Structures are given as C-alpha cells and as structure tokens.
Amino acid sequence: MLLLRCQLKQAPPQKVACIPKSSQFFSASRDRMVMMWDLHGSSQPRQQLCGHAMVVTGLAVSPDSSQLCTGSRDNTLLLWDVVTGQSVERASVSRNVVTHLCWVPREPYILQTSEDKTLRLWDSRGLQVAHMFPAKQHIQTYCEVSVDGHKCISCSNGFGGEGCEATLWDLRQTRNRICEYKGHFQTVASCVFLPRALALMPLIATSSHDCKVKIWNQDTGACLFTLSLDGSGPLTSLAVGDAISLLCASFNRGIHLLRMDHSQGLELQEVAAF
Known part of the structure; x- marks a missing residue:
C-alpha cells in the first residue's frame, strides 16, 4: 500500500533507486522532483529534492549510501548529500540528455548513458567527466x-x-x-x-x-x-x-x-x- 500511496503523491515514477541495506529509496518523475521514501515509515516523502529543469531520467546511489547522483533531460547531473538533502555538485554538458545512471561498485565513479549516443564515466569528486567511450x-x-x-x-x-x-x-x-x-x-x-x-x-x-x-x-x-x-x-x-x-x-x-x-x-x- 505504501508504494501505491507514493505514486499518488507524485507523478508516475520514471526511475527508482534503493539505498543499500536500508528501507529507504528514491523515486524520480516527470514533475522534475526526486523524493526519498521509507518503506517502514510515513506515506509522506522524507525528502523532496528539487534542482532539475526537466524530467529526471537517472538515479544512482553511491556504494557507501552517502550521496545520490541525479541526471535529467536538461543536460545536467546533480550530486546530493543523502543526509541533508542538499545539492553539493552540479555539472552540465551540451546535448547530454541523460537516459540512465549507475554507480561503479567500490569506486567514486558514475556511469551514464545519453541520447547523444555516448557513454560517460564521471568522477564524483568534483563531478567531472573522467572518460568518454567511443560514440x-x-x-x-x-x-x-x-x-x-x-x-x-x-x-x-x-x-x-x-x-x-x-x-x-x-x-x-x-x-x-x-x-x-x-x-x-x-x-x-x-x-x-x-x-x-x-x-x-x-x-x-x-x-x-x-x-x-x-x-x-x-x-x-x-x-x-x-x-x-x-x-x-x-x-x-x-x-x-x-x-x-x-x-x-x-x-x-x-x-x-x-x-x-x-x-x-x-x-x-x-x-x-x-
């Protein structure tokens, strides 16, 4: 029932990402919002993260669960502090329409696919592109x-x-x-x-x-x-x-x-x- 109530409180989710070894998870939707939920808590979101100008299309939680990376059709990636819900880094690349994000296990790197036909590897330390694979x-x-x-x-x-x-x-x-x-x-x-x-x-x-x-x-x-x-x-x-x-x-x-x-x-x- 909690998941149903979550959907009613937010536009239909496009992406979800779980915090490892936790009852908490994030959802992202076409309303440009990212929300944190607790499966064992209230039907209200614990956090609402607002920072993208278009639909959020990528979510990735760091291996140590301390950070969340979000990506959007606005060509932007944001890095968030999970505890405070504050954005700590922002990066934009022209025509980089994000389609998916995932975090590399035990590493500070984030993998990202895009509508510009490329695969990027980001370093979360400063949120810089560390490598671009051949298009x-x-x-x-x-x-x-x-x-x-x-x-x-x-x-x-x-x-x-x-x-x-x-x-x-x-x-x-x-x-x-x-x-x-x-x-x-x-x-x-x-x-x-x-x-x-x-x-x-x-x-x-x-x-x-x-x-x-x-x-x-x-x-x-x-x-x-x-x-x-x-x-x-x-x-x-x-x-x-x-x-x-x-x-x-x-x-x-x-x-x-x-x-x-x-x-x-x-x-x-x-x-x-x-």
Missing part, C-alpha cells in the same frame, strides 16, 4: 556495471534490427569495447549481468521493445536463448531477482516473473505476471 551510432538507453566493477554494458535504441544491440565495455585501463550482442529487432531498453550461480559461463540478459528477452554468452556474444512475451508490448525494464529469477517490466502486461531452468539445457520461462 555509438544510436542513442544509448541504459547501462549497468558488473559486480566486480571491471566491466559495463550499455544498450541502444533502433528499429528493424538496425542498432538494437547491447555492448560490453572494459572499465579498467584499456576501456575498450569487448563484445556486441546483436539479434533484437527493436530498441533494447535494458541489459543486466546475470549471477554466476546461474551457469558455468558469464551471462548477460537483454529486454527489448520487440517483446523478447534474450540470454547471451558474455564472452562470445552468442545468443543462448530467446523468450518471446507475445502481447506484452514493449519490454521496458529488466532486473535480477534471486539467483534464478528475473523481473521484466512490460508496457501492456505489468511485471513478468521469469525463471532460469537448466533441466534440459539453458531455458528461460515465464512463471507469473503481476
């Missing part, structure tokens, strides 16, 4: 960093198979492109690293507006399995649940619970929708 041919819609902080993946928009891919990058010294995952026919909206407990090899999962979830061999780029969620509409988000489960958000049918099955080789099955 892709299409808008970068989403990014995620591996648990060890050594690699990251981004994904692209597109249509008819043009674009529509995910890309694996090295986050260490070389920062080169390692592999590409091609096979979707519409925009790839989300990409995640799967837990190593799921298989003997490193795996990546992607979800797309083409109603498909694909599982890939991280190292070779081979597609190992495709699950079609017909009638779901565009698949908008993907998240790891437990060691064998994925949550997949869709435009038409809510959230799908997917399970990995190894009884007859690698398979992905839908077990529930809510």
Whole structure:
C-alpha cells in the first residue's frame, strides 16, 4: 500500500533507486522532483529534492549510501548529500540528455548513458567527466556495471534490427569495447549481468521493445536463448531477482516473473505476471 500511496503523491515514477541495506529509496518523475521514501515509515516523502529543469531520467546511489547522483533531460547531473538533502555538485554538458545512471561498485565513479549516443564515466569528486567511450551510432538507453566493477554494458535504441544491440565495455585501463550482442529487432531498453550461480559461463540478459528477452554468452556474444512475451508490448525494464529469477517490466502486461531452468539445457520461462 505504501508504494501505491507514493505514486499518488507524485507523478508516475520514471526511475527508482534503493539505498543499500536500508528501507529507504528514491523515486524520480516527470514533475522534475526526486523524493526519498521509507518503506517502514510515513506515506509522506522524507525528502523532496528539487534542482532539475526537466524530467529526471537517472538515479544512482553511491556504494557507501552517502550521496545520490541525479541526471535529467536538461543536460545536467546533480550530486546530493543523502543526509541533508542538499545539492553539493552540479555539472552540465551540451546535448547530454541523460537516459540512465549507475554507480561503479567500490569506486567514486558514475556511469551514464545519453541520447547523444555516448557513454560517460564521471568522477564524483568534483563531478567531472573522467572518460568518454567511443560514440555509438544510436542513442544509448541504459547501462549497468558488473559486480566486480571491471566491466559495463550499455544498450541502444533502433528499429528493424538496425542498432538494437547491447555492448560490453572494459572499465579498467584499456576501456575498450569487448563484445556486441546483436539479434533484437527493436530498441533494447535494458541489459543486466546475470549471477554466476546461474551457469558455468558469464551471462548477460537483454529486454527489448520487440517483446523478447534474450540470454547471451558474455564472452562470445552468442545468443543462448530467446523468450518471446507475445502481447506484452514493449519490454521496458529488466532486473535480477534471486539467483534464478528475473523481473521484466512490460508496457501492456505489468511485471513478468521469469525463471532460469537448466533441466534440459539453458531455458528461460515465464512463471507469473503481476
């Protein structure tokens, strides 16, 4: 019920980010506001953070939970002190329309995708661009960093198979492109690293507006399995649940619970929708 009340108090959330090992989380919406909520507290937000001129499209909490980074369609990133709710750093880059943010584990770095087709690595110490990866041919819609902080993946928009891919990058010294995952026919909206407990090899999962979830061999780029969620509409988000489960958000049918099955080789099955 708390989540329902939160939505009624704010425009429909576009992004959410949890504070690790806490009952608190942040939401961002089209009303340009960022709010902090407590699952065990009042239905009123604990904080309201206002600083962007357009819709907030990126949220990332630092590994030590002390800072929040927000990004917006106004080409701006803001760094906030979680305790005080005050903005401590601000950075703007022309045409840098933010599509997603994530914080690199155990590091002061923030990864960011943009509609200008680039992937940026920001240093939170002063909020400066530390590295720009080579520009892709299409808008970068989403990014995620591996648990060890050594690699990251981004994904692209597109249509008819043009674009529509995910890309694996090295986050260490070389920062080169390692592999590409091609096979979707519409925009790839989300990409995640799967837990190593799921298989003997490193795996990546992607979800797309083409109603498909694909599982890939991280190292070779081979597609190992495709699950079609017909009638779901565009698949908008993907998240790891437990060691064998994925949550997949869709435009038409809510959230799908997917399970990995190894009884007859690698398979992905839908077990529930809510």
